[in-house]
Amino acid sequence: DAKTTQPNSMESNEEEPVHLPCNHSTISGTDYIHWYRQLPSQGPEYVIHGLTSNVNNRMASLAIAEDRKSSTLILHRATLRDAAVYYCILMSSGGSNYKLTFGKGTLLTVNP
Amino acid sequence: GAVVSQHPSRVICKSGTSVKIECRSLDFQATTMFWYRQFPKQSLMLMATSNEGSKATYEQGVEKDKFLINHASLTLSTLTVTSAHPEDSSFYICSARGQHPEKLFFGSGTQLSVL
Numbered sequence: 158d159a160k161t162t163q164p165n166s167m168e169s170n171e172e173e174p175v176h177l178p179c180n181h182s183t184i185s186g187t188d189y190i191h192w193y194r195q196l197p198s199q200g201p202e203y204v205i206h207g208l209t210s211n212v213n214n215r216m217a218s219l220a221i222a223e224d225r226k227s228s229t230l231i232l233h234r235a236t237l238r239d240a241a242v243y244y245c246i247l248m249s250s251g252g253s254n255y256k257l258t259f260g261k262g263t264l265l266t267v268n269p
Numbered sequence: 270g271a272v273v274s275q276h277p278s279r280v281i282c283k284s285g286t287s288v289k290i291e292c293r294s295l296d297f298q299a300t301t302m303f304w305y306r307q308f309p310k311q312s313l314m315l316m317a318t319s320n321e322g323s324k325a326t327y328e329q330g331v332e333k334d335k336f337l338i339n340h341a342s343l344t345l346s347t348l349t350v351t352s353a354h355p356e357d358s359s360f361y362i363c364s365a366r367g368q369h370p371e372k373l374f375f376g377s378g379t380q381l382s383v384l
Contacts, residue, residue: 193375200275200362200375201313244312257303257364257373259313 161245166264169235177230177263179245184225189248191257192219192230194241201244201259204230240267271297273365275376282353283384290348290379292363298343299365303373304336307360319346353383 162180169175181190192204205212205219207228212219218231232239244262272295282288292302301320305313317333319325319340327333335357337349346365350357364375 193373195313198360198378198380200273200364200378202375203372206372258315259305261312 161247161260163243163245163260163263165261166266168266168268169232170268171237172234175232175235175239175265175267177232177243177245177265178227179229180227181245181247182226184247185249187249190219190221190225190228191246191248192217192243193246193257193259194239194243195262196241204243206248235265235267237267237269240265271295271365271367271374273299273363273374273376275363275379277379278377279380279382281382281384284354285352288350288353288381290350290361290363290381292346292348292365292376294344294365294367294374297365297367299346299367300343301366302340302346303364303366304338304346304348305362305364307362307378309360313362316348350381353381355383357381358383 189206189208191206193201194204195201205214205217207219207221220229242262242264244259246257274293274295276291303318304316307313315328316331317325317327317338319338321340321343325338340346360378360380362378364373
């Protein structure tokens with residue numbers, strides 16, 4: 158599986174934007190870029206995903222580099238409830254086995 | 270959004286007993302379900318993939334006779350930890366793939382403590 162690289166941790170202040178980077182230099186043409194987050198003692202929660210174009214939803218925005226070797230998850234206004242571990246994961250669209258392989262993720266701390 | 274219910278949320282058992290964890294997709298049919306385990310301050314590790322009506326596919330290093338997975342219906346998968354030992358204590362999480370195959374929905378997890 159193609160791997161991703163994320164910073165171990167990041168810090169932000171409440172109501173400020175947060176940019177969470179992810180490097181995936183070995184991404185293949187059929188790999189989707191997924192972001193999930195996990196709050197303490199809970200299962201992961203889907204945030205957003207994309208293939209080539211930037212994506213926006215009610216939770217976040219995903220900016221994908223033109224060469225697709227990196228991406229950035231953007232939280233436009235961080236809240237205390239956004240404090241979580243954020244995982245950037247590549248998922249191949251080939252075949253029926255859409256399994257997710259989690260890396261270590263980025264622990265986001267949001268300061269009040 | 271789609272909901273995956275996992276039960277129980279927490280279980281404490283004696284060494285040598287078996288524990289069953291249920292994972293249900295409440296408002297969609299899940300053709301595929303995944304089971305993960307997570308140790309404190311570590312990432313999720315995929316244990317197995319189960320497709321409805323067929324045998325589960327286990328990841329390398331995961332004992333299939335120890336972690337029994339059943340996916341008898343499109344809305345229910347179970348993980349049974351047989352003859353549990355203290356080293357099996359962990360956070361177990363299920364996930365399900367529904368109508369949108371590229372998106373997975375996760376249960377809230379089960380904290381297993383084996384004494």
